[in-house]
Amino acid sequence: MSGKTTRVVIIGAGFVGSSYAYALLNQGVVDEMVLLDLNQAKAKGDAMDLNHGMPYGSPMKIWAGTYEDCKQADLVVITAGANQAPGETRLDLIEKNTKIFQLIVNDVMSSGFDGIFVVATNPVDILSYVTWKFSGLPTERVIGSGTILDTVRFRFLLGDYFNVDPRNVHAYIMGEHGDTELPVWSHADIGGRPILSYLNSHSDMYTKESLDDIFINVRDAAYHIIERKGATYYGIALGLVRLTKAILRNENSVLTISALLRGEYGLEDIYIGVPAIVNGHGVREVMELQLDQDEMEQFHTSANVLKEAMLPIVTSYF
Structure with a gap:
C-alpha cells in the first residue's frame, strides 16, 4: 500500500x-x-x-x-x-x-x-x-485475531524449554481461542527438524510429559494472567501489530488468524483459528494442513463447541 x-x-x-x-x-x-x-x-x-x-x-x-x-x-x-x-x-x-x-x-x-x-x-x-x-x-x-497469541505463547515456551530462539521454533495452536484449542505437534519443528523427532533423539534431556505441560500452560495462560493482573493485553497488542503489518505491507505472511472455513478441514460456515496467508486484500488463503487423526478429531471437537455456543446468536440475529 x-x-x-x-x-x-x-x-x-x-x-x-x-x-x-x-x-x-x-x-x-x-x-x-x-x-x-x-x-x-x-x-x-x-x-x-x-x-x-x-x-x-x-x-x-x-x-x-x-x-x-x-x-x-x-x-x-x-x-x-x-x-x-x-x-x-x-x-x-x-x-x-x-x-x-x-x-x-x-x-x-x-x-x-x-x-x-x-x-x-x-x-x-x-x-x-x-x-x-x-x-x-x-x-x-x-x-x-484467532490463535496468534496462543501460537506465540507456544513458540516462546517451546523455545525456552529447548533453549532455542523462539523465532526458530515453528509451531501452531489451532481451533477456538479458548479451552478447546489444540497444539499441532505433527507440524511443529525447530529449524526444520520435527520437534517429536528431536525429542526422541534427546530423551535423556526432554520428555513428552513436559511438552504436554507446555501446551496446558499455553491454553490456560490467560487465566493465570487475569488472576494476577486482571487482564491480558501486551501480548495480544503485539500480535495485532504483527497482523497489521502483514495487511498494510501486503506481506503474504502465514498467521494463525480466525478465518471463515468453506470446506477446509471438512468444516463450513465457521470462523476458527487456522494458519492462513494474509496480505493487503485480507485472507488470501486458508492453509489446510494434513493433521493426524487425533488432531483432526480435536479440531472438529473445538469447531463443534463453537457452533453450539453461537447457535442462539445465529438464531436470534441471522
Whole structure:
C-alpha cells in the first residue's frame, strides 16, 4: 500500500486498544491512527499522551475521532467489549458482546467504510463471524485475531524449554481461542527438524510429559494472567501489530488468524483459528494442513463447541 496514507481506526481504548496503539506508535506501522471509545475523554487522553511521545517514536497523526473517520480507514480494529472476568471463560461473553458489536459494526459501515475489519474482542471466533454477518463485507476482509497469541505463547515456551530462539521454533495452536484449542505437534519443528523427532533423539534431556505441560500452560495462560493482573493485553497488542503489518505491507505472511472455513478441514460456515496467508486484500488463503487423526478429531471437537455456543446468536440475529 505504498504511496497512500494508511489509517487504522481502533475502536475501544481499554487495556488492549491502548496497548495496541502504543505498539503501533513505537513500530511506525501507519501514517494515521484514530482512537474511538464510548468514554470520549479516555480516547482524547490517550491521543494526547501518545502525541506527546511522538518525538521519541515514529511520525504519524493521532487523534480521538468519530465513526466518520472510518470511511477513509484501511483497517478498523475492534478491541471494545466486555472483558473476561476471573472465573469466566471467553464463551461466557457471547451475548453481551454480540449486542455491542451490532451497534459498532453498523456505525462503522454507515460511514462508508470499505476496508478490512480486525476483531480482537472475545470470544474472538464468534465475534468475527457476527462482524462478517453484520458488515456484509466479503469474508476475506473480516479477520479475527484467532490463535496468534496462543501460537506465540507456544513458540516462546517451546523455545525456552529447548533453549532455542523462539523465532526458530515453528509451531501452531489451532481451533477456538479458548479451552478447546489444540497444539499441532505433527507440524511443529525447530529449524526444520520435527520437534517429536528431536525429542526422541534427546530423551535423556526432554520428555513428552513436559511438552504436554507446555501446551496446558499455553491454553490456560490467560487465566493465570487475569488472576494476577486482571487482564491480558501486551501480548495480544503485539500480535495485532504483527497482523497489521502483514495487511498494510501486503506481506503474504502465514498467521494463525480466525478465518471463515468453506470446506477446509471438512468444516463450513465457521470462523476458527487456522494458519492462513494474509496480505493487503485480507485472507488470501486458508492453509489446510494434513493433521493426524487425533488432531483432526480435536479440531472438529473445538469447531463443534463453537457452533453450539453461537447457535442462539445465529438464531436470534441471522
